[in-house]
Amino acid sequence: MSVLAYESNDYSSMTLKVPSLADLSSLEDDLSYSLYRESCYDLEGIIYRKVKEWVTKDPTLAPSLLRLQYHDCVVRGCDASILLDHEGSEKTSNMSKSLRGFEVIDDIKAEIEKKCPKTVSCADILTTVARDATVLAGGPYWMIPYGRKDGRVSLAKEASIVPKGSESVTNLIEFFQSKGLNVLDLVILSGAHTIGKTTCESVQHRLYDYKGTKKPDPSLDPKYLNYLRRKCRWASENVNLDGETPNTFDTQYYHNLKKNMGLLSTDQMLYSDSRTKPIADGLSFQSSLFKNQFGVAMVKLSSILDVVSQDEGEIRTDCKYVNH
Numbered sequence: 001m002s003v004l005a006y007e008s009n010d011y012s013s014m015t016l017k018v019p020s021l022a023d024l025s026s027l028e029d030d031l032s033y034s035l036y037r038e039s040c041y042d043l044e045g046i047i048y049r050k051v052k053e054w055v056t057k058d059p060t061l062a063p064s065l066l067r068l069q070y071h072d073c074v075v076r077g078c079d080a081s082i083l084l085d086h087e088g089s090e091k092t093s094n095m096s097k098s099l100r101g102f103e104v105i106d107d108i109k110a111e112i113e114k115k116c117p118k119t120v121s122c123a124d125i126l127t128t129v130a131r132d133a134t135v136l137a138g139g140p141y142w143m144i145p146y147g148r149k150d151g152r153v154s155l156a157k158e159a160s161i162v163p164k165g166s167e168s169v170t171n172l173i174e175f176f177q178s179k180g181l182n183v184l185d186l187v188i189l190s191g192a193h194t195i196g197k198t199t200c201e202s203v204q205h206r207l208y209d210y211k212g213t214k215k216p217d218p219s220l221d222p223k224y225l226n227y228l229r230r231k232c233r234w235a236s237e238n239v240n241l242d243g244e245t246p247n248t249f250d251t252q253y254y255h256n257l258k259k260n261m262g263l264l265s266t267d268q269m270l271y272s273d274s275r276t277k278p279i280a281d282g283l284s285f286q287s288s289l290f291k292n293q294f295g296v297a298m299v300k301l302s303s304i305l306d307v308v309s310q311d312e313g314e315i316r317t318d319c320k321y322v323n324h
């Protein structure tokens with residue numbers, strides 16, 4: 001565990017205890033950094049080249065691929081249950097309707113099945129794709145331990161537990177805690193909203209009649225509010241999560257919170273709660289701390305394993321369907 005002092009004067013007296021990858025050593029019981037070293041030698045090269053090809057054609061895929069990983073891992077662990085495509089699966093839930101990038105995973109899986117048949121799980125592929133998408137958006141690189149199994153169960157109703165953007169900070173903390181993630185992980189992983197978009201549907205409740213007050217959310221900067229009202233005439237429109245540097249993986253997300261320009265109310269509220277505000281403040285000043293810790297937190301997120309689904313899991317040959 002390393003202890004880093006905030007550099008800013010305002011926070012000079014504060015320290016933030018942040019874990020390193022070495023502190024996550026318990027992961028090694030289930031997952032291994034060397035799993036595919038012999039069985040699928042060029043796995044990471046194949047995946048990176050493919051993700052790059054897709055993201056070069058359509059840069060908006062990078063955030064979508066990162067988000068897929070989050071939605072997979074917080075429901076039944078990282079078991080690629082989000083990819084199963086059948087009636088009543090997580091993917092068909094209302095909560096999943098704005099998820100994108102499934103075709104990228106299918107394309108990569110097909111390529112890997114040619115080179116290393118029946119060897120690499122869709123869950124491991126998804127995790128690697130999320131990392132590479134982050135790197136291609138200018139974010140950090142992190143090492144990935146492998147060995148996730150693909151689950152055989154995927155239920156739409158289970159996807160409804162994923163927070164939608166209007167929850168309280170306490171709800172978010174409790175949700176993250178139930179997945180083995182702490183407050184630091186919450187604030188750091190929320191920084192993923194430095195890239196990507198939301199549908200206006202997720203923010204409209206803030207624009208006119210916030211919590212039945214007939215007024216907008218008072219924590220929205222007035223100019224930003226005007227911009228959002230113009231931009232979000234229809235619920236189906238899209239708006240950048242980071243209004244300042246939407247395509248770059250940087251600390252601007254945290255600066256936006258200070259200026260009342262957090263787009264989702266769950267983003268902005270991180271800056272009004274004493275449990276999360278000091279962390280958001282500290283990260284805004286320290287780009288390399290944010291990037292390093294984002295990698296550490298992603299390893300934690302992508303190592304959430306549901307013991308049952310791991311034991312009963314398989315290596316799917318097609319990510320959309322369980323094996324017959």
Ligand code: HEM
Binds near residue numbers: 066163165196201241
């Ligand atoms: C803290 C709780 C979180 C909430 C409440 C939340 C909520 C949301 C919402 C409402 C959207 C927009 C959906 C729409 O199109 O309507 C979104 C997008 C996104 N989320 Fe989150 N999220 C959370 C955590 C995370 C985490 C942990 C990650 C990744 C590590 C993540 C990555 C993303 C990305 C990259 C996008 C943009 C996707 C795109 O452009 O296609 N989110 N999130």
